[in-house]
Amino acid sequence: MATPRLHLDQPLQAGREIPASPGQAHYLGGVLRRAAGDPVLLFNGADGEWAGRIASLRKDRCTLLPERQTRPQEPAPACRLLVAAVKRDAMDWMVEKATELGIGAIQPVLTRRSITDRVNLARLAAIAQEAAEQCERLTVPRLAPAAPLHAILEAWDGTPLLVGDERRDSPPLAALAQGLPPGGAWAWLVGPEGGFERAELDDLRRRAFVSTASLGPRILRAETAAVAGLAVLQALAGDW
Structure with a gap:
């Protein structure tokens, strides 16, 4: 299965849990049928892309755990x-x-x-x-x-x-x-x-x-x- 990729509005740091939005929680659990421990990819437009895990997931509540950066941040396109x-x-x-x-x-x-x-x-x-x-x-x-x-x-x-x-x-x-x-x-x-x-x-x-x-x-x-x-x-x- 492809690893879900999510955009977040918070800083990404190894080991720092981040809450997902209710919509993201529903997408992970209700649509993709993922569970705690499953891998995710995370980005926020400032800290590059991070590999991580679903730390907890229940209905419309979810926390995500960044573990390591997989791609450095690139400049925003000027076009x-x-x-x-x-x-x-x-x-x-x-x-x-x-x-x-x-x-x-x-x-x-x-x-x-x-x-x-x-x-x-x-x-x-x-x-x-x-x-x-x-x-x-x-x-x-x-x-x-x-x-x-x-x-x-x-x-x-x-x-x-x-x-x-x-x-x-x-x-x-x-x-x-x-x-x-x-x-x-x-x-x-x-x-x-x-x-x-x-x-x-x-x-x-x-x-x-x-x-x-x-x-x-x-x-x-x-x-x-x-x-x-x-x-x-x-x-x-x-x-x-």
């Missing part, structure tokens, strides 16, 4: 995904896949054509955590509260921002990615269903840190464009 808020199922899927693809931070964006202005950060954080546990990441992506596009641009830190342009009159994303420093900081912005309004694209294009990019001859759904773009960027300018 970011900015995506216009979309319907819940699509947003959930994007967060899961962006986590698997190694993104360091996810920023929901409110645009003029956004179909929702509500984003359940707690739900998305849980999805990101579960994806990080399963894909053997040592960090969980940071999730920022949804914010208007203009406000995000005004507060931007100068990191290269590549923006999906559904009009297809921009350079291919692959060409732009090859001009980025390998492993450096970059961000990928995808608009809403129906695309950015012209005024929004004009605002983006006038900013020195922005480059608009084409994703080919076909119109993609927002969630497809987000994941396809991340795959290209990770392959050409990321940690792949």
